[in-house]
Amino acid sequence: MLRTHGGVWADATVMCSQPLETWLPDYASNGFFAFRNPGRDRLGSNWFLAAESDNPLLVELEAAYVDLFTSTEYTLQNTRLGGVYRRLLKPFMTRNVACSKIWISPGFRKVFRVYPYFHFQYTFNKIVLSDGEPAQVWHRAKPYEVGDARRVRILSRAAGGEDLAREFILSRRCGVHKLDWRLDIETAYWRSVFDCFEQLRQ
Numbered sequence: 001m002l003r004t005h006g007g008v009w010a011d012a013t014v015m016c017s018q019p020l021e022t023w024l025p026d027y028a029s030n031g032f033f034a035f036r037n038p039g040r041d042r043l044g045s046n047w048f049l050a051a052e053s054d055n056p057l058l059v060e061l062e063a064a065y066v067d068l069f070t071s072t073e074y075t076l077q078n079t080r081l082g083g084v085y086r087r088l089l090k091p092f093m094t095r096n097v098a099c100s101k102i103w104i105s106p107g108f109r110k111v112f113r114v115y116p117y118f119h120f121q122y123t124f125n126k127i128v129l130s131d132g133e134p135a136q137v138w139h140r141a142k143p144y145e146v147g148d149a150r151r152v153r154i155l156s157r158a159a160g161g162e163d164l165a166r167e168f169i170l171s172r173r174c175g176v177h178k179l180d181w182r183l184d185i186e187t188a189y190w191r192s193v194f195d196c197f198e199q200l201r202q
Contacts, residue, residue: 003062006053013179014048015197023175024050027144030137031055034124035178036147041094042121044127044138045146047178057127060134065123068104068115076113085112097125148174152193153183162189169196 002009007199008020027033031052034044051058091101093116100122102108103115116122128138151168155161169177183190 002049002051003055003058005054006051006055009049010176011047011178013181015177015179016175017169017172017177017197018175020175021052027142030141032057032137032141033144035149036143038121038146038150039094039118040096041100042118042125043097044121045123045178046120046124048176049148055137057134057137060127060132061124064122064127068109068119068123071106072109072113074113074115077115077162082112082114085114086116090116097129101126114141118170146178149176151177152177153180156183156189156193162192165189165193166196169193170199172200 001007008024024196028050030049032055034046035048036044038045074082076085086132089103089112091131093099101116104119104122104126109115128135151174152165155165155168158164168174179193186196
């Protein structure tokens with residue numbers, strides 16, 4: 001749908017602190033946006049995406065992702081042996097972005113018949129690390145590192161995190177915040193955080 005119609009995809013665990021039109025166009029001037037560098041093995045996140053319809057990067061990404069699941073039968077994915085393969089291979093395949101491409105290479109898929117948790121992000125890596133117009137869409141865009149968007153979640157584990165989180169949210173320095181579906185909304189920290197988001201709505 002995003003490739004066909006354009007627009008924004010946001011996970012249910014994303015909270016806004018600024019209207020999208022106040023910050024997103026500056027980072028999506030090439031017609032595509034994703035937060036950058038969520039891990040040493042991933043160039044982009046997929047919990048918040050924005051794109052124009054038929055953007056070259058998104059067209060290529062859709063084709064590669066569809067191929068990932070139509071060209072291979074992952075017969076070991078949900079088996080005990082498949083779990084063993086993933087555990088043993090993960091330390092080697094997640095060392096950096098280049099190694100991550102091995103997970104989704106045709107030869108690897110044919111032999112091991114499993115795919116990793118971050119299969120979407122690794123497919124994205126493959127597109128961005130290649131030559132051509134789709135990769136240039138990413139390289140020429142103004143980067144937005146993922147750190148600030150995850151800061152509230154990280155502060156939940158820090159001493160004095162509640163005050164720091166309140167200050168950060170109310171400052172509106174970050175347009176959106178990525179939370180976690182596993183959080184306990186009954187704790188003082190998260191009650192305070194959601195109170196801040198409510199204040200922003202008023």
